[in-house]
Ligand code: HC0
């Protein structure tokens with residue numbers, strides 16, 4: 422174990438450590454912009470292109486970029502020599518010289534890494550102002566790409582090309598003209614982009630941000646003709662509090678409902694209700710395929726980034742996903758049919774707003790084949806956890822004093838099985854809790870399937886259904902999904918059910934969540950919180966949800982009925 426000195430303090434570090442790791446271990450700090458390491462799930466970006474992490478190393482002539490410089494025995498590192506600080510300041514001034522500097526009206530104001538490093542370095546003037554790049558913005562339903570704000574850190578490329586293996590973004594041109602963009606200058610909408618939002622999740626500036634619908638949602642709330650209902654996704658309640666200074670993993674379900682009431686929504690409902698409904702339809706389909714010889718393995722279909730990935734990259738598997746729509750879309754269909762009819766409201770006057778941890782949900786809401794009516798959409802507006810936090814902040818509400826309120830019913834009642842949709846392995850587990858009882862006719866006493874828990878990116882679990890082994894594949898991150906699907910396609914692996922989520926850890930790591938700043942522990946804490954929501958639920962199986970039973974009795978008849986198919990199922994495109 423090499424001994425090194427960080428600012429004159431001696432510490433031992435692991436073999437092959439970098440200077441940055443040594444500084445972190447010593448409790449020191451050097452800023453970084455292009456460096457990113459989510460070691461546990463295999464995302465690493467260290468092009469050492471930004472140079473803001475330079476430090477002084479005794480005996481070395483040039484300053485050393487901490488993120489890529491290996492330590493050696495006896496190394497003496499100074500993180501704050503005047504030369505290092507001045508070099509960092511120059512680097513940031515040069516980046517700012519070709520940056521719009523419209524911080525006060527920038528969507529990342531207060532959340533921008535370039536802005537905070539400029540502030541830390543006390544940059545109050547810039548001697549390097551000169552020519553500026555001028556690019557058009559690329560605006561899609563989910564994502565706004567503003568190349569003028571790109572600092573060439575390449576994190577988005579790593580997320581898109583190496584982690585997701587979608588390959589939409591890359592650096593083109595040279596020198597001053599270099600910029601990251603899709604090939605042929607296409608809009609993201611014209612590419613294979615899945616709108617997973619992982620490029621947005623890691624972008625340090627506002628070069629990649631969500632397309633926000635905050636004003637549209639306020640306008641709907643203000644419109645007295647409209648009956649505005651809101652649904653909240655499973656993963657939002659375990660992350661929203663981070664935006665207000667609380668620890669990752671804080672569960673704020675009651676405050677989430679309370680604040681949506683305060684904002685003026687007519688009804689506050691839960692996507693979790695629709696997740697239970699999804700299980701009714703998906704488990705029915707799974708048991709049917711299993712027992713009557715349908716296409717196997719069955720793939721889950723609730724993650725829209727994954728669905729788009731499948732359509733582009735694995736067209737030969739187009740018959741494999743469940744035809745069940747996602748909970749978001751099922752909720753919209755039920756709100757504009759069953760709920761509107763029961764309350765005598767013209768569905769054209771019902772506005773459905775979703776609060777999602779996801780950017781692809783914005784894209785999903787616009788897919789025609791997911792909307793049961795030609796006259797209106799299932800879901801009108803999708804906003805992210807981050808956008809909701811902005812709405813709460815602009816309203817002036819103090820998060821800590823928001824009262825805890827319960828969801829409205831009937832579309833607000835849900836089970837623990839629905840809660841775990843928000844974490845990797847949860848959709849498969851929820852489906853199997855129900856399928857087990859339907860197949861065996863017996864009560865499932867131990868509802869947690871251990872093999873479906875955990876943080877590994879690819880997991881294969883075997884679940885015993887009274888002597889029948891069901892093999893389940895779980896994968897998150899589209900690159901991992903690709904590996905799993907190739908193993909299955911090429912006969913190296915055999916499974917009956919596959920759950921896929923595009924984002925790290927599942928929806929808890931979605932592209933619309935509070936920024937995790939490259940720290941997978943944040944995502945793990947959210948997963949633990951999701952499991953706690955399940956473990957503290959009185960009902961933990963979707964088919965036992967009383968409001969779901971009533972919905973079938975009063976309206977849908979039974980899972981897989983003609984009416985269920987019209988409202989709750991879809992198809993896919995090669
Ligand atoms: Fe998810 Fe969902 S669990 S995709 O991760 O299935 O976004 O949270 O809302 O629709 O329920 C996201 C989260 C959802 C949907 C649900 C599913």
Ligand code: SF4
Nearest residue numbers: 581614615617618620
């Ligand atoms: Fe790539 Fe996902 Fe970003 Fe699209 S949204 S460019 S697929 S990382």
